Amino acid sequence: MSGVRVCLQNCVRWGQAVIVGVVALMVGGTFASAAMPLNETPDTIEAVLGEWEPPDMDAVISIRECGETLCAELVRHKYADINTDINNPDPVMRARPLLGVRILDGLRRVKADRWKGGELYDPRTGKTYLSKLKVIDNNHLKITGCIGPGLCKGYVWRRVPHMTTLLYTHAAFRNHEVPPGHVEHPGRYEVVEKALEDKVFATLDRRIPPQVSVEDIERIHSTSYRELVEENAPAQGLAQFDADTFLGPSSLDAVRRAAGGAVAAVDALYAGEAKNAFIAARPPGHHAEPERAMGFCVFNGAAIAAKHAAGVHGAKRVAVLDFDVHHGNGTEAAFWHDEGAFYASSHEWPQYPGTGRETDRGAFDNIANAPLATGAGTHEFRQAWGERLLPALSDFGPDFIVISAGFDAHRADPLGGLQLDEDDFAWLTREIAGVARDKAQGRLISVLEGGYDLPALAASTAVHVKALMEA
Numbered sequence: 001m002s003g004v005r006v007c008l009q010n011c012v013r014w015g016q017a018v019i020v021g022v023v024a025l026m027v028g029g030t031f032a033s034a035a036m037p038l039n040e041t042p043d044t045i046e047a048v049l050g051e052w053e054p055p056d057m058d059a060v061i062s063i064r065e066c067g068e069t070l071c072a073e074l075v076r077h078k079y080a081d082i083n084t085d086i087n088n089p090d091p092v093m094r095a096r097p098l099l100g101v102r103i104l105d106g107l108r109r110v111k112a113d114r115w116k117g118g119e120l121y122d123p124r125t126g127k128t129y130l131s132k133l134k135v136i137d138n139n140h141l142k143i144t145g146c147i148g149p150g151l152c153k154g155y156v157w158r159r160v161p162h163m164t165t166l167l168y169t170h171a172a173f174r175n176h177e178v179p180p181g182h183v184e185h186p187g188r189y190e191v192v193e194k195a196l197e198d199k200v201f202a203t204l205d206r207r208i209p210p211q212v213s214v215e216d217i218e219r220i221h222s223t224s225y226r227e228l229v230e231e232n233a234p235a236q237g238l239a240q241f242d243a244d245t246f247l248g249p250s251s252l253d254a255v256r257r258a259a260g261g262a263v264a265a266v267d268a269l270y271a272g273e274a275k276n277a278f279i280a281a282r283p284p285g286h287h288a289e290p291e292r293a294m295g296f297c298v299f300n301g302a303a304i305a306a307k308h309a310a311g312v313h314g315a316k317r318v319a320v321l322d323f324d325v326h327h328g329n330g331t332e333a334a335f336w337h338d339e340g341a342f343y344a345s346s347h348e349w350p351q352y353p354g355t356g357r358e359t360d361r362g363a364f365d366n367i368a369n370a371p372l373a374t375g376a377g378t379h380e381f382r383q384a385w386g387e388r389l390l391p392a393l394s395d396f397g398p399d400f401i402v403i404s405a406g407f408d409a410h411r412a413d414p415l416g417g418l419q420l421d422e423d424d425f426a427w428l429t430r431e432i433a434g435v436a437r438d439k440a441q442g443r444l445i446s447v448l449e450g451g452y453d454l455p456a457l458a459a460s461t462a463v464h465v466k467a468l469m470e471a
C-alpha cells in the first residue's frame with residue numbers, strides 16, 4: 001500500500017467533486033486521521049504538515065502540500081503488504097486503505113484547540129460519515145469520526161519524530177545588508193526559499209532559528225572578536241570588516257541566527273526530533289576565523305555547531321565536511337589543534353582564500369584537503385571524495401557531522417572555476433549521509449555556504465535537501 005496518494009482538495013480537475021481537508025485512516029473499527037488546513041497561512045499549514053501516527057497502531061501518514069492542494073500518503077502500515085478486501089469480515093482489512101475527510105463548515109484554516117466539522121469520505125463506496133477535528137498543539141491532532149449512529153470514536157494523533165528533515169529559515173537572512181552589486185545579496189536567500197516551497201519539500205519541519213548564545217560563539221571565536229562584531233554592527237549604513245564583508249542594521253540578527261539555527265539543529269537531533277537538518281542561512285560562515293571576519297563570513301556556524309555537539313552533548317569526535325568551491329580557512333583554523341575535530345574540504349586551487357594545500361593536515365592529522373584544478377569536474381570531485389576524503393572521515397569515526405554546503409563549485413557559478421552540476425552535490429550528500437548512518441547514528445546537519453548563480457543555487461539546494469530527506 002505504500003505510495004497510496006489521495007487528492008484532498010480541488011480534485012475537480014480529476015473529474016471528482018471531492019474538496020477535502022482531511023484524510024482519515026480507519027483501522028479495526030477505529031478512526032484515526034490527520035487534519036490539514038487549506039493554503040491560507042503558513043503557520044496553520046505548518047501545524048498539520050509532516051508525518052503522523054495514530055494511537056497504538058503501526059501506521060504513518062504523511063501530509064504535504066501538492067501545489068494548490070494538500071495530499072496525504074500512507075507511508076507505512078503494518079499490513080502494507082496485504083491487499084485491501086472490501087468484503088473481508090476482518091474490520092482492519094475491510095477498512096483499509098484510506099478514507100478521505102471533507103470539511104463541512106467552510107474550513108479555510110485550522111486553529112489550535114477549536115473543533116472543525118467535517119465528514120469522512122470513503123472513496124471506494126462513496127459513502128460519507130460525520131467527523132470533526134482540532135489541532136491540539138504542534139505535535140497533536142484530535143480526530144473524532146462516526147461510522148454510524150453511536151459509533152463515534154476520537155483519537156489523538158501524534159506527530160512522528162525521527163522521520164523528518166528540519167529546515168531553518170528566517171527573514172533576517174534576507175535582510176542582511178550588503179553594498180549594491182555585492183555578489184552575496186538577498187536574492188540568494190529568496191531563490192533558496194522559493195525552491196524549498198516546492199511540494200516535494202512540504203514535509204520539512206520548518207523552524208525558526210534562534211540567536212546563537214555568547215557561550216556558543218566563543219566555542220570558536222574569541223571574546224574580543226565577538227565584541228568587535230557586536231560593537232561595530234551599525235544602526236544605519238554599513239560597517240566594513242574586510243574587503244568584501246559588511247554588516248548593516250539587520251546583519252547582526254542574521255549572523256546570530258545563522259549560527260543559532262545550526263546549534264538548534266544539533267539540539268533537535270540529540271533530542272530525537274528529526275533525522276537531519278538544513279540551515280538556509282546567509283551570509284555564509286566558513287571563512288570566519290576565530291579572530292576575524294572575512295569572505296562575507298562573520299560567525300562560523302558550521303564549526304560552532306560541531307563544537308556545540310561536543311561541548312553540550314558529549315560528542316567525542318565531530319566533523320565538518322566542506323564542498324564549497326572555496327577552502328574553509330576559518331573552519332580549518334578553528335580545528336587545526338583540536339584532536340576531537342575533523343575538517344575535510346574539496347575546493348578549487350588556486351582560488352580565494354589561498355589556503356587548503358593537500359599537505360596541510362592539522363596538528364593531529366585531522367585536516368584533509370583536496371584541492372582541485374580549475375576546470376575539474378564530476379570525475380575529479382567524486383574521486384577526491386570517494387577515494388580520499390570520505391575514507392578519511394570514516395577512519396576518523398565521527399559521532400556528529402556538519403556539512404558546509406556551498407554550491408559555488410557548480411559549473412554555472414560566476415566565482416568558481418569547477419564544472420560540477422546538481423547531480424554531484426546530490427551524490428555527495430547521499431555518500432555523507434551513508435557515513436553518518438554507519439558511524440554517527442545518522443546525526444547530520446547541513447549549513448548553506450556559497451553559491452552565486454541563482455538558478456544553480458536553487459537547483460543545487462533542492463537536490464541537496466531532497467537527498468537529506470531521503471537519507
Ligand SMILES: [Zn+2]
Nearest residue numbers: 324326408450
Ligand atoms: Zn564559496
